[in-house]
Amino acid sequence: MKAPIELRSSPHVKRGVSVERIMRNVVLALLPICAFAVWQYGLSALALIVTVTATCLATERFFNWMAGRPGTLSDWSAAITGLLLALTLPPAFPLWMGAVAGFAAIALGKALFGGLGQNVFNPALVGRAFVQAAFPVSISTWVPAFAPGRFAEFIPTTFTLPLMAPPDISAWAKGALDGFTGATPLALWKFENQVTPPDAFLSGAATASAGETTAVLILLGGLYLVARRFMDWRIPVAVLGSAALAAWAFQLWDPARYPDPGFVLLSGGLMLGAAFMATDMATSPVTPLGVWIYGALIGVVTVMIRYFGGLTEGVMYAILLGNALVPLIDQYTPPRVFGDVKGTKP
């Protein structure tokens, strides 16, 4: 490939330009989060982001070739899928598994539906769900942030040979950070009833996936997209608002058992999911009322899975479930009730 990004004029003059511009700006908004992830986790995070994104681009190219269609790399959507997917994976995730995730994201999540705009589910989350089901151990193996040697050496699991199981790194992780337990804040809460203080989420010290650790950068990226009108602000507001409301209600009911809404908002992937994944244009509703219903559903289901499910984190499945209901929501919310939107928010 001589030119990885191919600029074409027709056949997508009008819509192509606009889609491409939105997508380019989303990438721009994601870059600071990626940079922070690399600063936190070092070479391994960089290698993971590059590998996953490259696999996504290559898979997109491959399916374009298979279908005999013109290349669609230039609309940046595959790059966004790759970046987002990499940000939802644990930094110690072996690169070959990252490549599997990238392939599954584009192949299962997008190409099989007919490409951008036809997909029902957010491709990045389809990729993540696939590796969650395929490699349940590696997807929940965490490493500490700000390990001292992170720019000098890779995490031992990064270069696991393809198809092979990664080595056990619990000893390595303890060596990198004394007292590191390998549990995420959500797992600590669920199994030890221990609530992580909010400053850990703001500084990026909390144990999490590569791009889930800093609420500030995610919010800034989201605000930028909202300000440029590339993103529907109602979706993140509905997701975060409903999750906070649900968490608040549970805390009122039993304060000893349920954490405060701030913890629910900041922990795990809720911020990243609300700002960058629930807002995917192809997989979110188009009607104003539908957008609120969709966002509220994601927020509430997330809290339900976290509190009552077998998994510690529920954002991924909540958004995928929301995606699946989009056609139904759109059908039952014709946009004539324009003035009545706020009153129907749960």
Added chain:
Amino acid sequence: MALPGQQELTHLEEFMEGVWKQNPVFVMVLGMCPTLAVSVSAVNALAMGLATTFVLLGSTLLVSLMRKAVPKEVRIATYIVIIATFVTVVDYLIAAISLELYEALGAFIQLIVVNCIILGRAEAHASKNPPLRAATNALGMGLGFCIGLFALGAVREILGAGKLFGVALFGPDFQPWVVMVLPPGGFFVLGGWLLLFNWLRRRQGGALKPAEGHVHG
């Protein structure tokens, strides 16, 4: 017994119908219940394929032999009784050959009875053709079903356990893809094979011929 003016397939063509042109798994997408459920390993898949072939062969032969004696009002009842008989026989046979295999296949042996490939062949082919021709067609269909099941079972066993026919391929450090031995893995692999098959057929030239079957069963 070629009817005058009607072009008849040679026996080889009749055989190849099921193997390739009307492959029950990849083209007609029939009999998906056992296909998805038991294809977690190559051995299970092949055993299921062979059991189905046996039932297919036995029932089409009998149906074809009796085709002139069976009144059309009771033909479906007759076919079902015949098919159920052969399924029961194969059920005993598998338990006698290998108990381990019998337990691995579980209820899916008995469920061959509702596999629509078999009733479909009895109704659409065996009831209109002489025994030799019906048997040739049934063997081809059975082989095609075996190939389809094996294609799924092999991929799922290789990725899901790192083995083929129980022999480890990648050594002790292999990372199994858990999803492949779970039900979704069956759908993924089937989808992948269908994609590959349709793509190959399209590249071979000529648009896809509409298959006679429908997705069910």
Added chain:
Amino acid sequence: MSQHPVSPPAGHATSSAAMVRTLGVVATVCGILIVSAYQGTLERVTANKRIALERAVFRVIPGAASMREFVASRAGVVPAAEGAGAEGGVRFYAAYDAAGQLKGIAAEAAAMGYADLVRVLYAYDPRRQAITGIGVVSHRETPGIGDKIITDAAFLTNFAALDVRLNADLSALANTVKTVKHGTRRHPWEIDAISGATVTSKAVGRGINDSAQRLLPLLAPNLDKLGRPAGRQEASP
């Protein structure tokens, strides 16, 4: 099927007698086929089942060379062939070494796991009053998680000498066998769960407890009846 009877056009009608005759012939032929298949395979199927059972018993009781099947009930312990119908009977297998000495007892335990019943065969050593090994008979747990009960070495060491002593009046186990959270095993009658596969581990513990609570009190007063009767050698394949 609720259509009004319409007299069929003459010549195309099939008489009811013809239909009954056809179905009768088909049913007869099929019946004969099934019966002959059943008779033909019965011996092999029974033999297969016995071999599979023996293999499973010999795996949990190393050194065993032959085995006999018994049923324990309130009426005492009798060979399975005689006591099959005994009320409240618990089936178990006594395994003997090559010299005919009792090596151990094996019995089946089952409890609901994550997806379906988890069935295990456990070995009981009457001299040590302990469970000395388990083997999984069947399960449908999640591959890679629940099926660790078969392979996890640390989990299997729980059953190297799991304490199932009876209480003073021999009516129940002295201590309930139970599965505890990973890393918190304190007593020899506790089972350390596999981290991440707690539900399946608990099913194993629950199954063994249920089975041992029923079997061992019935077995304890009758241990002497398990000795192999002299002069009766059973061939082992």
